Amino acid sequence: MRAEASLADLLASVSSGDREALRLVYQRQSTRLFGIANAILRDREAAADAVQDGFLRIGQRAGQFDPARGMAEAWLAAVIRHAALDLARRRGRELPTDDPTLGDMPVAPEALERVAAQFEGRRLRDCLGALDEKNRKGILLAFVHGLSHAQVAARLDLPLGTVKAWIRRGLLQLRECLA
Amino acid sequence: MPGVIPTDPGERDLLAGEYVLGTLDSRMAAEVAAALPVDAGLRASVEAWEARLAPLTTLAEPEAPPPDLWERIDAALSPRPAPRTAAARPAWSGFWRGWAIGASALAAGLAAMILLRPDEPARLMTVLMTQQDQPAWVVEAENSGALRLASLNPRPVEAGRVMQLWALPPGATAPTSLGLLPTEGRLTVSPSSIRPTAGMLIEISLEPPGGSPTGRPTGPILFIGRLTAAGAS
Numbered sequence: 349m350r351a352e353a354s355l356a357d358l359l360a361s362v363s364s365g366d367r368e369a370l371r372l373v374y375q376r377q378s379t380r381l382f383g384i385a386n387a388i389l390r391d392r393e394a395a396a397d398a399v400q401d402g403f404l405r406i407g408q409r410a411g412q413f414d415p416a417r418g419m420a421e422a423w424l425a426a427v428i429r430h431a432a433l434d435l436a437r438r439r440g441r442e443l444p445t446d447d448p449t450l451g452d453m454p455v456a457p458e459a460l461e462r463v464a465a466q467f468e469g470r471r472l473r474d475c476l477g478a479l480d481e482k483n484r485k486g487i488l489l490a491f492v493h494g495l496s497h498a499q500v501a502a503r504l505d506l507p508l509g510t511v512k513a514w515i516r517r518g519l520l521q522l523r524e525c526l527a
Numbered sequence: 528m529p530g531v532i533p534t535d536p537g538e539r540d541l542l543a544g545e546y547v548l549g550t551l552d553s554r555m556a557a558e559v560a561a562a563l564p565v566d567a568g569l570r571a572s573v574e575a576w577e578a579r580l581a582p583l584t585t586l587a588e589p590e591a592p593p594p595d596l597w598e599r600i601d602a603a604l605s606p607r608p609a610p611r612t613a614a615a616r617p618a619w620s621g622f623w624r625g626w627a628i629g630a631s632a633l634a635a636g637l638a639a640m641i642l643l644r645p646d647e648p649a650r651l652m653t654v655l656m657t658q659q660d661q662p663a664w665v666v667e668a669e670n671s672g673a674l675r676l677a678s679l680n681p682r683p684v685e686a687g688r689v690m691q692l693w694a695l696p697p698g699a700t701a702p703t704s705l706g707l708l709p710t711e712g713r714l715t716v717s718p719s720s721i722r723p724t725a726g727m728l729i730e731i732s733l734e735p736p737g738g739s740p741t742g743r744p745t746g747p748i749l750f751i752g753r754l755t756a757a758g759a760s
Binding site for chain 1: 549552556560574578584588589592596600747748
């Protein structure tokens with residue numbers, strides 16, 4: 349039955365132009381994906397635009413998803429994240445970093461446990477836990493909330509000049525730890 | 528712009544990591560996005576970083592999207608004339624509900640008043656709205672591919688700055704400049720490199736004299752709207 353088709357199967361149908369398959373993908377994933385876009389844009393109207401743009405990209409690029417190389421959920425999230433990041437950049441990332449809706453959740457201690465709640469997240473949790481606090485927080489704020497280097501610097505009260513280097517160092521350490 | 532993507536393998540992989548993390552500026556992010564279809568090595572790096580960091584997406588709280596969002600996506604995927612009721616319905620009470628819901632009805636209504644003659648076929652149009660959801664410009668695509676613009680509520684522009692018009696086709700990662708605009712009035716713009724399509728974002732940004740020096744919007748987006756097919760009434 350269609351209702352039980354896997355996301356990967358639905359994406360294969362989407363790539364051949366099946367609009368109903370795309371609607372089913374939307375039905376199953378839109379709440380999660382809208383949350384991802386809204387965490388970056390913190391504006392429901394803008395997040396809706398990003399999800400719309402993202403679904404147009406999904407419609408065009410579903411054929412690029414290869415189930416042998418990753419999970420459909422992760423592929424969908426990546427498409428939506430980049431649509432949201434592109435919109436955030438076009439808006440000049442003018443989002444204030446003292447925005448009260450910008451929670452501390454991604455940098456709260458329990459955040460790492462949420463990451464580890466999925467099987468694939470356990471090693472990432474351990475590797476993030478091994479980073480210096482400022483490197484870890486910079487990476488989490490950038491990924492979850494789409495913050496620029498300047499915004500990470502303001503948010504963590506760190507000098508801008510060093511934030512970029514810290515984040516790069518954090519990425520290098522993560523790559524090594526996860527290898 | 529050749530040479531922007533580094534050749535050193537370590538630098539390339541870090542660039543891919545920063546692209547996935549989202550910290551690259553507009554220009555570099557667009558360079559990476561443009562290189563991906565033709566640079567298999569960079570693509571593999573980006574895919575590996577997406578896989579490494581994917582578990583972090585669970586840190587975003589799931590949230591239900593606006594109830595009409597699928598209808599908007601569906602309409603943007605295949606342009607159909609808006610329902611005839613869109614222009615005729617008593618929309619004024621809900622007029623300011625935001626361009627996401629109101630813009631297509633608004634575009635149909637305003638266009639009927641301002642630009643369209645009766646019995647013309649459905650056309651692509653939009654109303655560019657301010658961040659406060661105030662209508663600012665009506666944009667209508669002609670069959671020739673030209674865009675006709677008319678200002679609705681002219682506002683002064685910051686001294687020493689100009690307004691620049693941009694178009695972002697669905698799925699594109701960087702907008703295309705369509706030139707500088709007067710602060711008010713009516714004009715027709717004939718894009719040379721793009722054709723108006725349903726779902727295309729039209730934006731006006733605030734830029735230094737002469738326009739954006741980078742070829743991408745550098746100032747705030749003043750007005751924004753998305754082209755949709757509006758039914759002629």
